Amino acid sequence: MYNYVLRRVGFMAVTLFFVTLIAFAVTNILPGDVALLILGPNATEKSLAALQTQLGLNRPLYVQYVDWVIGLLQGHMGESLRFGEPVAGLIAERLPRSLMLAFAATIVAVVLSVPLGVYAAINQNEAPDVTASMFAFVGISMPIFLWGLVFILVFAVWLNLFPTGGYVSPSEDLVGSLTRLVLPAGAMGFALTAYIMRMTRSSMLEVLSEEYINLARAKGMSQRVIVLRHALKNAIIPVITVIAFQFSYAFGGVVVLEEVFFWPGIGRLTLTAIQSRDIPLIQGCIIVVALIYMFSNFAADMLYAYFDPRIRYGGNE
């Protein structure tokens, strides 16, 4: 297990290096000079050259890259061109909101899908099983942003149950904050349901066919006790890893979902950065999103390895 973890950490360090390289490369082949973007089209040659020197833009690319990475390690990501504020601060303010949304969505997905998966498994191939599968299938058949819009249409516009969007800090107004969280988290959670449900179902089916369950049945235990206390406890292990993967998927999806619900998280910040060609902000946002996405996938992998005896005892892959 230790060898495996070490190997994976090593892999991740290499991957991380390539991630910074991609983020840096992509934003540095952008058409348009940063100095020109700051000063506008009426800038004189002289002031442009002065600013380029000041920002270090006339240095070789690899020097700029090394500088940028060293800054990153120290938590400096430069200053946003559009907001005139440090990028790190802008991200620090918005990131928790996006994480809150992704967490809430994962919780919604778990609450919906685990009971559904169990229910489907104990009624294998009967009407409830088919219905549950259909429900989950509908969830993944449309993009998350579309579910967002459908939820707004149904629950906000037609039924008038929740606000159509926006964000309120939970420390200011807890109820207001939660009512604004319901629709985006619900839409995203619904879209995530399918995978977790499928995994719960097949894992439950596998456990339910095992010897000790038959023994429990023979001892006359009620179906309820067997399913909830004995089977689910063992069946949930592979499900946990799927849930961890779904969290990173949810986080990856917030870029579009936040735009639908006017949720001021890192996703909308990224879009704003892209629309205003704010290079330092684009770099900061994509690095941070990629990092979180990568770490949550890594955590899911580790969980998987922890629960998989072949890896736990094998020492290598």
Added chain:
Amino acid sequence: MTVEHETRDGRFTLTQSQRERIARFVRKFRNNTKAMVGLSLVVLLVLVAIFAPLIAPYNYEETNIQVRSQAPSAAHLFGTDDLGRDIFSRVVMGSRISLYVGFGAISGAIVIGAIIGVVAGYSGGLTDEILMRVMDAAMAFPPVLLALTLLVVLGPELSNVVIALAFVYTPYIARVSRSAALAERNEAYVEAAVARGESDTRIIFSEVFPNTMAPMLVQGSLNVSFAILAEASLSFLGLGAQPPKPSWGLMINTGRGFMETAPWMLLFPALAIGIAVVGFNMLGDGLRDVLDPKVEAIE
């Protein structure tokens, strides 16, 4: 003797065992409901896209202020949008955009990804390590974010969406083809080819490559649905297809502003996306069941 062998005059005939394999595949495919439903939806979609100009009753670009934002009726099956354009015609024409992006991006990804994957899997060692770490790095970005970033560089245009999405989905294909190639590497036929003194390039392309096609077909078909979704998301965000192109994502973006007064502007393109995605998903899932007996046993 009915067994035919590859003839020397270059004509390609199938051996008995190959025929049996194909027949078995067709039989299993036919018996798989998911695969058949998926295939029907995909065929329907392709037919609609091919005959789109014949099916669409109006010109998709034609605006008509007099029939602005009308609810679905006999004259306008799906209603009209804020500029009086016929939504049915636009949805029908939009199928071309979705399929163009879906097939275009994934064909690109398959060509590049398969080469990277097969070379990595067959070569092993350092080549494998480097290639796969670069693929990992590309996969460390959420797909839509990576596509967005690339589109900033390339410029918001439909052909660039295809390029960006091909790039985004390449690592997923490469991973699948690498593990397929890895499994093939130790097969007897490869050892035989090595013993015959064939070059690595020849072995990779004429021996290993054809045998990794099945898992790639599955992954490819699933990825087409992801690419269609991604195109819709990108166009929705304004970085994909540009107006007045009838991209479903773009139509949804416009429809969003008229949600209360004209929900049909949003609902029909959304439904179209749903059908396309369900079709490719079911086809991919079904293909996986048919081609991989292991999955069948678990589920």
